[in-house]
Amino acid sequence: RGFKLALDVEATSPFVGGTGSMVEMLRHALSVHANHPAYLRVDGKPVLFFWREQRWSPAAWQSIRDQVDPNHDSIWIAEGIDMSYQSVFDGHHLYSVTWNPPSDVGATASKFSRWVNDARDRYGSYRYWVATAMPGYNDTRTGRGNAFVKDREGGAYYARTWEAAIASNPDWVIVNSWNEWPEGTYIEPSQAYGDQYLGLTAEWAGRFKSGAPIAYTAPAAPAVAPPAAPRPTPTPLPTPDYAAVQVQAEVLNVRSRPSVGAYLVGQADGGSVMRATAKLADESWWQVCCVDGSEAWVSGDWVQPIGPATDLGELPVVAPLLTTRPAALTDRLE
Known part of the structure; x- marks a missing residue:
């Protein structure tokens, strides 16, 4: 109410x-x-x-x-x-x-x-x-x-x-x-x-x-602790020697085909690296391998291509899905 x-x-x-x-x-x-x-x-x-x-x-x-x-x-x-x-x-x-x-x-x-x-x-x-x-x-x-x-x-x-x-x-x-x-x-x-x-x-x-003004007071800095024993520096994730994409979002949906309306087959955590096997010409979607043993698709808005430039450039280019269905139906399905 x-x-x-x-x-x-x-x-x-x-x-x-x-x-x-x-x-x-x-x-x-x-x-x-x-x-x-x-x-x-x-x-x-x-x-x-x-x-x-x-x-x-x-x-x-x-x-x-x-x-x-x-x-x-x-x-x-x-x-x-x-x-x-x-x-x-x-x-x-x-x-x-x-x-x-x-x-x-x-x-x-x-x-x-x-x-x-x-x-x-x-x-x-x-x-x-x-x-x-x-x-x-x-x-x-x-x-x-x-x-x-x-x-x-x-x-x-x-x-x-x-x-x-x-x-x-x-x-x-x-x-x-x-x-x-x-x-x-x-x-x-x-x-x-x-x-x-x-x-x-x-x-x-x-x-x-x-409407009364309020000033923000930052929290007091914590007391400085005695220096701890140095921790080993984690080994950076090596750049793969194959065409791949790395997830830039916190969590990325992985779909059955290159469409936000496609079936969700899984999710990938931020920083994950997936082998790229194909892409759309405008790189708006990338095909990756493998999720549950099958190839799937991720949005290019939320991944960064990594790996050898030659391999990335030679990936097969897949044509976007074409349809002759009525536009209203296509909007609902795609």
């Missing part, structure tokens, strides 16, 4: 086969869901958040917006570290501010606040800065190779991220997250914390809404 909801649009969703299906999805969202009385609106405009919009260039997004919302009758909030997307979007946020290795959350919020201000000047119209607060982080049960923990410190870390968010003079503050249990960022009531984080959220939201 009393809640407002907004969509967070995932550009790499398996339900989005290409820019055409994104256009149709956004048109549906704005014509149907955004008209619900509980949908979040700011100054009368429905708000859409986006994640992984980097799948397409700013120019591609400009084309999408021209087809969906040419008069900017809705508010589009981008995510990530590439501010060039502010040429199309109306504001910016970070899904996560809890990183490994850790960063100063105050410095991070301040930096992105400045970047959004710069975008306002560069593009000549207002851009919203949406800061992020988080209670902690723990994705060690996901099986990810780069999983890590940021302790909640009894609520102290949540307080610091709220302080950092408010001190950055944001238009809005979001909390990551309500119920992202696999990454341990949830604030909803739980056996571990009861309703502690609901109370903290109410307290900090009230302070933010009051």
Whole structure:
């Protein structure tokens, strides 16, 4: 009761086969869901958040917006570290501010606040800065190779991220997250914390809404421990002597064919190296070997080709899948 909801649009969703299906999805969202009385609106405009919009260039997004919302009758909030997307979007946020290795959350919020201000000047119209607060982080049960923990410190870390968010003079503050249990960022009531984080959220939201200035205080530096015995330097992963790709994302989906709508056959952890056996001509997809004994495909957006240049250049080039099916059906299947 009393809640407002907004969509967070995932550009790499398996339900989005290409820019055409994104256009149709956004048109549906704005014509149907955004008209619900509980949908979040700011100054009368429905708000859409986006994640992984980097799948397409700013120019591609400009084309999408021209087809969906040419008069900017809705508010589009981008995510990530590439501010060039502010040429199309109306504001910016970070899904996560809890990183490994850790960063100063105050410095991070301040930096992105400045970047959004710069975008306002560069593009000549207002851009919203949406800061992020988080209670902690723990994705060690996901099986990810780069999983890590940021302790909640009894609520102290949540307080610091709220302080950092408010001190950055944001238009809005979001909390990551309500119920992202696999990454341990949830604030909803739980056996571990009861309703502690609901109370903290109410307290900090009230302070933010009051408009009173809040200064961010960085945590004290830990006491310097005596030098430990030197640890052996890990041997770097050697560059393979064959054509390969290395995963650049935290976790990468591996699919049965070169399409985000294709069947998911597995996942690869960040840093993983897979032998490349073929590719599309534009290198948007790479065929790799082997997952469960079969060849599969990974998106070129999230891998780095490695290995001998000659071998990479001589990989077989596979033609994209062609179809004569109706466009609407193709969007659903691809």
